[in-house]
Amino acid sequence: MIVIDRLKKKYGSKVALNGVSLEVKKGEFVSVLGPNGAGKTTMIRCTLALMFPDGGSVEILGKNPFKDKSVFREVGYVQELPNLPPFLTGRQVLRLSAKMKGASKDEVDELLELVGIEEFADRQIAKYSKGMTQRIAIAEALLGNPQVLIMDEPNIGVDPIFSLHIRDTFNKLKKKGTSILMTSHEMEDVKKLSDKVVLIYRGNKVFEGNVEELIKKFLGIVVVIEADQRAEEVLKGLDFVKKVESDGGGKYYVTLSEDKREELLRELIFQGVKVRSYYLDVDIEKAYERAINNV
Numbered sequence: 001m002i003v004i005d006r007l008k009k010k011y012g013s014k015v016a017l018n019g020v021s022l023e024v025k026k027g028e029f030v031s032v033l034g035p036n037g038a039g040k041t042t043m044i045r046c047t048l049a050l051m052f053p054d055g056g057s058v059e060i061l062g063k064n065p066f067k068d069k070s071v072f073r074e075v076g077y078v079q080e081l082p083n084l085p086p087f088l089t090g091r092q093v094l095r096l097s098a099k100m101k102g103a104s105k106d107e108v109d110e111l112l113e114l115v116g117i118e119e120f121a122d123r124q125i126a127k128y129s130k131g132m133t134q135r136i137a138i139a140e141a142l143l144g145n146p147q148v149l150i151m152d153e154p155n156i157g158v159d160p161i162f163s164l165h166i167r168d169t170f171n172k173l174k175k176k177g178t179s180i181l182m183t184s185h186e187m188e189d190v191k192k193l194s195d196k197v198v199l200i201y202r203g204n205k206v207f208e209g210n211v212e213e214l215i216k217k218f219l220g221i222v223v224v225i226e227a228d229q230r231a232e233e234v235l236k237g238l239d240f241v242k243k244v245e246s247d248g249g250g251k252y253y254v255t256l257s258e259d260k261r262e263e264l265l266r267e268l269i270f271q272g273v274k275v276r277s278y279y280l281d282v283d284i285e286k287a288y289e290r291a292i293n294n295v
């Protein structure tokens with residue numbers, strides 16, 4: 001659906017992208033992470049043919065977007081800090097866009113409802129909050145039911161309730177086969193939505209894999225166990241346990257040298273330890289921070 005192949009871009013002598021490749025398949029949600037200035041927006045702009053790369057190629061739905069603009073009928077785009085006409089209302093912005101995309105007025109109303117903005121639909125964009133503007137930008141991108149959705153930090157300024165609600169929408173779109181590429185600094189969204197995460201650092205791709213792989217690679221396999229205090233002694237006696245940290249209140253953070261989660265639980269139960277809870281630590285924020293500090 002989207003194939004980005006060895007994309008390169010320089011601004012003067014500053015290398016913004018140094019041969020980044022990635023692929024988004026049908027129905028896949030791919031998140032691009034990286035610190036400020038990593039090259040994420042540059043990659044998105046080159047992908048959407050808004051800017052010529054210095055090298056590499058892009059394909060969307062099998063077409064070259066630089067040569068075949070018809071492909072954009074099937075692409076919804078949420079740009080970073082959307083720049084919507086301030087004197088139009090949210091509804092007018094969507095109706096105008098609907099006309100250009102051949103979408104109906106009914107679809108506009110449905111999307112206004114979907115992004116929860118009907119109440120403010122007839123207010124001028126200039127009087128919208130950041131989050132409201134972002135909601136209209138997302139609705140606009142969804143007009144015409146695109147097969148491909150590309151979003152550059154769509155979650156800036158949106159409140160947690162809307163985040164939850166829109167995550168649900170993205171999951172439904174994925175099931176319908178929409179391919180979604182998103183850049184974001186919102187790790188909770190990344191964790192809940194992504195089939196694949198691509199980490200860019202100083203113009204280079206430094207990681208590609210799913211969230212669990214990201215966590216395993218940069219955080220290790222950490223199991224959080226709530227159990228009685230005999231657990232500590234049992235844990236420390238196991239050769240595949242690398243480190244045991246206790247919070248002093250019956251909670252243990254156990255780093256494993258290999259994925260032997262089942263053996264660990266079996267051993268604790270076999271030794272008569274009362275285990276109250278047992279789960280994998282999936283702290284994506286911590287994993288991301290370690291990843292950035294390690295490259």
Ligand SMILES: Nc1ncnc2c1ncn2[C@@H]1O[C@H](COP(=O)(O)OP(=O)(O)OP(=O)(O)O)[C@@H](O)[C@H]1O
Pocket residue numbers: 011014015016034035036037038039040041042043080
């Ligand atoms: N128009 C431009 N002219 C010169 N340099 C630019 C231009 N746009 C971006 N850059 C530089 O290119 C690099 C990549 O910028 P880019 O905006 O792609 O990063 P980003 O990962 O999207 O960052 P952020 O998370 O802050 O949005 C940065 O060093 C930035 O300063």
